[in-house]
Amino acid sequence: MMNTTSSWRCICVPGPVIVGAGPSGLATAACLKERGVPSVVLERSNCIASLWQLKTYDRLRLHLPKQFCELPLMGFPTDFPTYPTKQQFVDYLEEYARKFDIEPRFNETVSGAEYDTTLGFWRVKSVGIKGKGMEYVCRWLVVATGENAEAVVPEMEGKGEFGGDVRHTSLYKSGEEFRGKRVLVVGCGNSGMEVCLDLCNHNARPSLVVRDTVHVLPREMLGRSTFGLSMWLLKWLPIRFVDRLLLIISWLMLGDTARFGLERPRLGPLELKNLSGKTPVLDVGTLANIKSGDIKVCPSIKRLKRFAVEFVDGKTESFDAIILATGYKSNVPSWLKEREMFSEKDGYPRRPFPNGWKGGNGLYAVGFTKRGLLGTSMDAKRIAEDIDRCWKHEAKHHLAFSRSPLLQQPSP
Incomplete structure (x- = not known):
């Protein structure tokens, strides 16, 4: 469903909104897709894995062997070396997105996200290149901006x-x-x-x-x-x-x-x-x-x-x-209006690994484990399984409601 005016649009998303199209966001979208749950991925940059593509040095390789850096459901090509290069890893991620038909909405910077207690949904606002505003209304919100959002x-x-x-x-x-x-x-x-x-x-x-x-x-x-x-x-x-x-x-x-x-x-x-x-x-x-x-x-x-x-x-x-070489930090507190799951101090989930992936009201976090891509894969699988369970439960509820005698047309 979409509401449109001359200056802004409001889109009702049937599945989760995933903020971030890095490895964490892609892994979660793929695990959801495998279970038949659609999602919308929002990305502030113009490409997937923007940190890897735009903000890393040329000689970079994966620091760990490739078998510890695979995303769920798809391994690295067998001809890749033990420690893939930066470009090989980017190629792997692009092929991953193609395989699972993940098409992020690029150049959309999330400016705010807040749970609407009246509606029982998340309202996620983003701003495009030309300042065009979008609002996504969704049942589930997945924070995949990760540990390396800001220098x-x-x-x-x-x-x-x-x-x-x-x-x-x-x-x-x-x-x-x-x-x-x-x-x-x-x-x-x-x-x-x-x-x-x-x-x-x-x-x-x-x-x-x-x-x-x-x-x-x-x-x-x-x-x-x-x-x-x-x-x-x-x-x-x-x-x-x-x-x-x-x-x-x-x-x-x-x-x-x-x-x-x-x-x-x-x-x-x-x-x-x-x-x-x-x-x-x-x-x-x-x-x-x-x-x-x-x-x-x-x-x-x-x-x-x-x-x-x-x-x-x-x-x-x-x-x-x-x-x-002073590292990166989370930027979650700058846009997510939520104080229970995420710490305002460092932008990480308050609950330590392995329990920091799930919050309240359909809020999830992926890629904040301080355990690299291995932690990302674990989070993505758990999140997809949890959302899928809710998705199926709500689908059964809607089906039962639609079959209710109260909704049936009386016989002529």
């Missing part, structure tokens, strides 16, 4: 004084444009480490700001992926024992990372991941460059100066550019 750009004293290029990794593509330059990378997660390696490979001179403790693990151990080995060991052993084993093997393979300015947290990598969501760094060659001195490790920044940075230890060094 985190920290405040730095003297930023306006620096004079050089300061950009977030979402705007970084390749080290080619920084060839020969002194570049400071802020943040020592997987992205920060890889950007440093990419800069080295393009003959730039990178330095890395390490503001916190970090676990650095080899990407592979004992001939298997570190992640796959960890998952296998956890079937048989306690998490703390597995952590101890991982750290012993890492020490044998990588040495004592603290010697190079990379202090390890007190908690083991898996326990820390479970408690805080902080992911260990899987080394793909950066550590060797740190050991050789091609990448210099620096402490936290105190302030920026004219083409220079003063650190908290009092030292000042010159730089031509700064890359902020």
